[in-house]
Amino acid sequence: MGIKNLFKKKQTSARPIPVPPKPPHFHGLTELPNLSPLDDMPSLDSFGLGELPEIMEDETEAHTQKPLPPKPPMPQKPDFRPLPVIHNEPVYHEAAMPPSIRHEAPMPAPIYHPLPAPAPKPDFRPAPAPQPRFVPDAPKPRILPPRQEHLEKPFFVKVDDYRSILEGTTLIKNNLKEADEIISRLNELKNEGDREFEKWREKLEDVQRKLIYVDKVIFEAG
């Protein structure tokens, strides 16, 4: 099958088309009611519109178009003379020119002095990066010694280092004892201060009461 035969109309089959069935019978159409005669229609008077006005003849004539009056004749075109030709280039008379311009001396050639060599640009070095502020109390990250890798293995120190470690440990113990004693003394001082403050508060209340009494006596006497 070729492309030409693709859109070719297909041949009808030899079988005949069946006849369609008859339409159903409508029973209601033959039994429609008879229409009422026109005499039963309501008159215009029943709507209350009144009598319609009569149309005048002049009004009918106003709506018709009247013929326009004849136009006046057009004026004649004026006679324009041609303008004289103006030359753009001015004409200079040497006698009328000032003497400074009359004797045109050749312009001296400008003298160009060689410019001094530009100064070498200063060597701008980039500003140093701002250093971070030193924070003395900032906790330092704990740097583990490299021997941390050998934790599982037996560890040995020299005898001298061992003695230094022992001395340091003893010193730390003594310092801790002193710190403990200092804290005890500070605690005692604090308790003593609290007691003194309590005494002072009691005395202040006593003074306040006496002052109120004196104030009362003085003002009652006055």
Added chain:
Amino acid sequence: MEKSEMPIYVKLDEYKDILDIMGLMKTRINEAKKVMGKINEIKNEEDSELELWKSELDEVDRKVEFIDKTLFEPEAAH
């Protein structure tokens, strides 16, 4: 190298525990420093409050002296 010059080593069995304790001690020392700074601030505030109290007490003392003088030496007040 002679025998007397040979280094002698001491074995540390619980090296890891020692390192942990050392780190803990450093942490405690830093905390103690912070506490000491706070105590110092409180002490300074206390000193300023005591100074203010002392000046007020002196003023009250002067006024009491004036009242006492006025009450017990009326001639001197004129």
